[in-house]
Amino acid sequence: MFEQIRNKYLYNKTQIVVLDKQGIVLHSDDLLYKIQKQTSISDFHPFFETIISLIDLEYNEFTFSCIHIDYEGIKKTIDVIFNSGSNNENPFLIFIDFTEHYNNFQSIAQEKNESVLSFHLAEIKNQQLQSEKNFKNKFLANVSHDLKTPLSASLWFLGMLEKSEITSSQKEMIALMKETTNHIKELVDDILDLSKIEMGQIKLQTAPFDFIEMLYHIEKIIAPKARTKKLDFQIVKDKNLPKLVVGDKTRIVQIIINLLDNAIKFTKKGSVVLSVVVKEIESNNATILIKVADTGTGIKANEKGEVFQSFKKLHDSKKIDGSGLGLSIVSNLLELMGGKIDYQTELNVGTTFEIEIPLEIKESEVGTKPFEFIEIINKLNVLIVEDDEINQLLLMKLLLNHGGFNINIANNGLQAIEMVEQNPYDLIFMDKEMPQMDGYQTTAVLRKNLKKEINSIPIIGVSGHPVANQKEIFDAMGFNGYITKPYKKEEIYELVYEVLKLKKS
């Protein structure tokens, strides 16, 4: 019985070869390979050259696993047992055919090694892509940065030129140039922002801020744009919205304005609605859900996957401006904030973008520093540069109520320049928008004055219509601080203390 089974299953899986002391084949049962007798075993396959060198080591037995022998068209993977024999016994070899077993093992090893190698290849590819992306971003960031300064200067000079005595057709040309330059500047700002985000150079600057006031600020920026396109613009606020929150206000404003700008851009008629609600509150953490809904062109089904890709302009229409960066910036900034973005759209009906921003709620009693009045014993000379009489009176009244200021008023920039030459001032409030010479131009002239007592006077910018990046613009133009109308007296006083570095003694 055993013999039968052995013969059936094991007999044809082995081969025995007997050699002489020189490695010549004396006998072979040839069950696996047909080996020529009276020839060197090394002629059968180069593997056996090693065997011959081992014949002298008497009474030794060696096992060699997994040897691939391909001989006269027969390919097998065998284990070889070699016995070196003795004085009285010839050396012999036993071949055991494990082809099937090793083939199975080969498939497993192939799969394992291939997965390791493809992971490695993917890693290399990733590194290459990342380094190419970094190079691109660095290049774009450098170029954008270098473009920003001359562009700002061009805009400033165009503004000056616009206010000089020129013909109406020249005015039209300048307005067109301003619009084009502004468009380039927006594009450059977007590229710079996106490059910085992708290089991980944008760090969120979180601080407590007034969320409701931020919405008013956004309204001031967006409402005129909507009016220009004769669109209805509304802000719908949840009455439970927290007032004081902790987050990066500048970036949140950028996100919302980008979405609103986008909505206005793609809406020919109808409305743009910004709605802001609290989605959930857990202890001091709130998730704010912000929706921007328009009645615009909508997004085509085949473009839905590409909405947040950089440089992807949906709508091929050349009539619609845009770099295709706005939504990519929004999505990247939200990712940085741990927020998310989604949208619903219907072609020719409209699009609603929904974003969620997690924010920490700051309890007002903890979050706001109570206003601390600082008494100014030696009165400071303040010049208010403002063309609007009501605004003049309002600001003057607030400052006089404090009791620490002597007030002078200049009705325009030219008058202000004359007045600072004649009187020493500790501080100037400069309205941004004035006829003849605006606040930017007047400040630029004062900053270029050769007298240190004049060029170093602290100047606070006052803006009735703040634009995006208003703070950066004021900073770049040499202002020491800025405030937007309408303002509260505490805000004015605190700003003055900050700009003049006044501390409670």
Place this chain on the structure above:
Amino acid sequence: MNSSKKVVLVGHFGVGKSSLMRRFVQNTFSDNYIVTIGVHILKKEIKIEELNLTLVIWDIEGKDDIQKVRSSYLLGTSGFIYVIDPTRSQTYERFNEEIDFLKTTYPTSKIVSVANKSDLIDIEEFKKLLEQKNISIDYFASAKEGIEVENLFQTIGLKMVKNV
């Protein structure tokens, strides 16, 4: 005069040991990676001055540690070719240790080292990196392009014959 020597290709899996052997013996190359299990043996005769030397080349399965190689495969080895893949740092991280092990365990054997796939790298940059790591590689070859393969085997042959 004729002679025969056993040369074993060692190194991690996927570094191109089989490709180097096939390029040298059969002058062929395939981009398809086929894992070697166990050992494939081929031979080729080269000429070292007046000597016809048959290199019996053992292409053994790749191991990340030379000490894990079946010792029976290394019996009677006259020369080792240690192969690394310059695009995978894991394949040369322990290079000096591995070479020391071979020198200590097989003191009479000769060793030549080679960075295969050099067509994929900036060789000068890679040499700088190796210098920082204090690694000395004899050949920067490419089985794919057939670069330095002949020289590599010729050198191990010469070293074995001249015992240098």
